[in-house]
Every structure is written in structure tokens, then in C-alpha cells.
Amino acid sequence: MKSSLxxxxxxxxxxxxxxRSTMAARDAVWLTVEHDGLRGHGEAVTSVYxxxxxxxxLRLLTTVDLSRFPDPESALEALxxxxxxxxxxxxxxTAAVESALLDLAGKRAGVPxxxxxxxxxxxxxxxxxxxxxxxxxxxxxxxxxxxxxxxxVLKVKAGAPDPEDDIERVxxxxxxxxxxxxxxDPNGAWSLAQADALLPRFAxxxxxxxxxxxxxxxxxALAALAERAPLPVIADEDAVGLDDVRRLAGRVHGVNVKxxxxxxxxAALRIAEAVEGSGxxxxxxxxxxxxxxxxxxxxxxxxxxxxxLDGHLLLARDPWxxxxxxxxxxxxxxRPGLGVEEVTxxxxxx
Numbered sequence: 001m002k003s004s005l006x007x008x009x010x011x012x013x014x015x016x017x018x019x020r021s022t023m024a025a026r027d028a029v030w031l032t033v034e035h036d037g038l039r040g041h042g043e044a045v046t047s048v049y050x051x052x053x054x055x056x057x058l059r060l061l062t063t064v065d066l067s068r069f070p071d072p073e074s075a076l077e078a079l080x081x082x083x084x085x086x087x088x089x090x091x092x093x094t095a096a097v098e099s100a101l102l103d104l105a106g107k108r109a110g111v112p113x114x115x116x117x118x119x120x121x122x123x124x125x126x127x128x129x130x131x132x133x134x135x136x137x138x139x140x141x142x143x144x145x146x147x148x149x150x151x152x153v154l155k156v157k158a159g160a161p162d163p164e165d166d167i168e169r170v171x172x173x174x175x176x177x178x179x180x181x182x183x184x185d186p187n188g189a190w191s192l193a194q195a196d197a198l199l200p201r202f203a204x205x206x207x208x209x210x211x212x213x214x215x216x217x218x219x220x221a222l223a224a225l226a227e228r229a230p231l232p233v234i235a236d237e238d239a240v241g242l243d244d245v246r247r248l249a250g251r252v253h254g255v256n257v258k259x260x261x262x263x264x265x266x267a268a269l270r271i272a273e274a275v276e277g278s279g280x281x282x283x284x285x286x287x288x289x290x291x292x293x294x295x296x297x298x299x300x301x302x303x304x305x306x307x308x309l310d311g312h313l314l315l316a317r318d319p320w321x322x323x324x325x326x327x328x329x330x331x332x333x334x335r336p337g338l339g340v341e342e343v344t345x346x347x348x349x350x
Contacts, residue, residue: 001066001075003100006030007054010045010290011316017133019159019189020049027054028290031061033100035072040104040337043293044096044260052092060093072101072108079266091241091263098264099296099338106337113339114299114332117265122332125284125301127325128153128183128308133160136172143176151328153181155308156207159189163198170205183306185211188237195225203230209306211256211283212236219244223251234283234306245271250278254305256285258297265296272303281305291320295338298323298330319343 008028015024031042044057064086069075079098086094106113114123129151131142143154156173158166166186174182184207190198195213202210209232214222216237226233232253239245239255241262248255255275257268272282283306284297291312301307309330312318322340324331333339 001033001035001069001072003031003033003061003064003066005058005061006032007058008319010288010319012288012314013316015132016130016157016288016314018157018185019133019187023288026288027057028293029054029057029061029096030292031096031100033066033072033097033104035104036108038104038107040072040100040102040107041292041340041342042096042099042101042103042296043289044092045287045289045293047092047260047287050090050092050260052090057093060089061096063087064089064093064097066097072104076101076105076266079264082266082270091267092260094267095259095262095264095296098266099259099292102265102296103337110336112299112332112334112336113265113296117269117299119299119302122334123299123302124329124331125298125304125307125309126152126328127310127313127330128155128306129310129313129328130155130157130185130308131169131173132157133165134169136168139169140172140176143173143180146328147177147180149327151180153183153306153328155183155185155310157185157187159186163190163194167198167201167205170202170207174205182207183209183211183308184213185236186213188212188215190214192221192225195229200230207231209234209254212238219247223248226252236285242267242270242274245280246274249275249280252280254281254283256283256308257304258285258287260287260293261285265300268297268300283308285309286311288314290315290318291323291340292338292342294330295320295323295332295340299332299338301330301332
């Protein structure tokens with residue numbers, strides 16, 4: 001197997017503000033793995049939070065050596081059983097390599113990735129759509145537009161310097177979209193005292209669940225908050241990998257599984273197995289990325305209680321297509337591999 005890399009800039013349709021930062025664009029590194037005339041693709045995106053810049057991703061992906069595997073299937077088997085065939089690399093790199101291998105293996109077998117993973121039908125899921133920290137008027141306009149397009153779930157970012165701004169934003173979104181299911185995500189911005197004071201007010205506004213309301217680093221405190229909170233608490237930054245999730249299983253209402261955070265599809269499946277029957281549900285989340293970056297998670301979407309797979313929908317231009325979502329529903333394609341196509345390549349052929 002041989003591989004190649006490309007770097008592209010992903011511009012957002014509008015800047016996304018969360019409690020710790022504002023993002024207007026990020027770089028993506030595309031990995032292509034080729035074997036016997038077929039190609040599989042994966043994507044890793046830069047992240048300040050995870051300490052992954054463009055040069056770091058390029059360096060790490062360049063060092064990945066798949067030559068000891070005779071084919072993509074044997075490399076995937078190593079990942080499935082929990083081995084680390086790529087060496088000591090960050091989870092986002094493992095996830096991107098695994099994506100390319102899954103895409104390639106699916107194309108070789110003539111089946112979509114979800115069938116490789118044991119699902120007979122293409123997964124379909126209503127995805128949340130994120131509304132960032134913005135002024136109430138703009139938030140209301142977004143909520144009306146999104147629900148008119150078909151979105152049933154809205155995820156509202158919180159953690160403004162004045163928590164009353166968060167309350168007002170959720171209130172106007174609730175008024176503008178009375179039938180929408182609302183999720184809240186402060187990205188760890190609150191103290192425990194703030195969370196105790198604010199969560200009942202958000203519950204009164206009909207918020208369905210809250211992600212990581214307090215700063216990560218004290219999972220026991222998060223679990224204790226979940227026990228007394230008036231609405232479900234989902235761990236995100238405190239639930240990075242399998243060991244974290246095992247500590248929290250049965251103690252929080254949900255864990256947000258991002259493939260770039262945990263290390264890919266097979267790592268996510270191990271997490272799903274770990275929480276099964278514990279009372280802790282799965283949320284499938286994402287980073288802002290293209291349809292290529294989102295596609296592996298979409299092939300798992302039917303395994304989650306909450307799907308937050310809108311990263312490609314935040315882009316000014318998605319350079320890949322194939323998973324939908326603009327109507328509020330993401331769908332895994334029934335084509336071989338990941339089922340996504342690069343838009344420019346498709347247009348060149350046409």
C-alpha cells in the first residue's frame with residue numbers, strides 16, 4: 001500500500017464562537033491510500049484544543065508506515081482488536097488512517113462501510129445543528145431557518161461571560177423554534193456553582209440535555225453533578241478515550257464520542273460496548289470538517305441516542321459530498337466504501 005497527502009483550507013460560512021474560542025477556518029489534511037488500483041480516503045483536521053497544527057498533522061501522517069500489512073483488511077484487523085499498528089500517534093491521526101483503510105476495504109469488497117461493520121441497512125439519523133454564541137436576534141433567525149429546512153435538533157453553544165446572555169439566547173431560540181429539541185454545550189465554561197444555579201433554568205426552557213457544563217479534569221465532580229442535575233448530563237472533554245468512558249459509565253447520562261478524539265470507528269465501537277447496559281447513552285459528535293471527515297461517523301449513526309454530525313454543514317463550501325444533512329438528516333451512502341466523492345473531481349468528470 002502506498003499513500004499520499006494533500007492539505008486544503010476549510011472556510012466556515014460564518015465564524016463559530018464557543019466559550020473558549022472563535023473559529024472562521026481550519027486546515028484539513030487528506031490522506032489517500034492506494035492498493036491494487038483502488039484508493040481510499042481519510043481526513044484529519046487541525047485543532048488548537050488538541051494541539052494539532054497543519055505541520056504536525058503532515059509530519060505524523062508522513063511517518064505512518066502501512067508497508068508491513070499486505071492489504072488494508074489486515075491493517076483494519078489490527079485496529080479492530082485494539083492493537084496500535086501506527087505507533088504512538090494522536091487519535092485524530094489513527095482515525096484518519098482508519099478512514100482511508102475502511103474506504104479502501106469497502107471498495108475492494110464492493111460494499112459500504114456500514115456493512116463491513118455489521119449493519120445491513122444504511123444508517124440514517126437526525127443530526128443536531130449548532131448555533132454558536134451570538135446575539136439573540138441572529139440566533140432566532142438561525143433557529144427559524146434551520147427548523148424550516150427540516151432540523152429537529154438544535155445545539156446551542158453557551159459559556160458567554162455573562163450567563164444571562166446564554167439564558168436569553170436559549171429563550172429566543174425556544175420561542176423561534178418551539179418544536180425543536182434543544183441541546184446545550186458550554187464546553188466546560190461553568191463552575192460547579194454556576195452549573196447548579198443555571199441548569200434548572202435551562203431545564204425550564206425545555207433543554208433536553210447539556211454537554212460538559214463544567215471544566216474537564218474532575219470526572220467525579222461531573223458525575224456528582226449529573227446525579228443531581230435536573231436534565232441529562234453528557235460528558236465530552238472528560239470522555240476522551242475508553243478508560244475515561246469506563247470511569248464514567250453509569251455515572252453520567254451520555255458520552256460524546258468523536259472519532260478524532262477517541263481514535264476512530266473501532267475505538268468508538270469499543271466505547272459503545274463499554275457503556276452498553278450501564279444507563280449511559282452515546283452521542284456521536286464531530287469536529288468541523290468536510291463530508292469526508294464526517295462520513296465514518298455517519299456509518300455508525302444508528303448506534304447513538306444523539307447525533308451531532310453537522311461539521312460539514314458549517315462550511316462555506318464542502319469539498320466532498322455524499323452524506324446529506326442539509327435537511328436535518330445525515331445518511332450513510334449505500335455505495336462501496338465511505339460513499340463520498342470529492343466535488344471538484346466529480347465536476348471534472350462531468
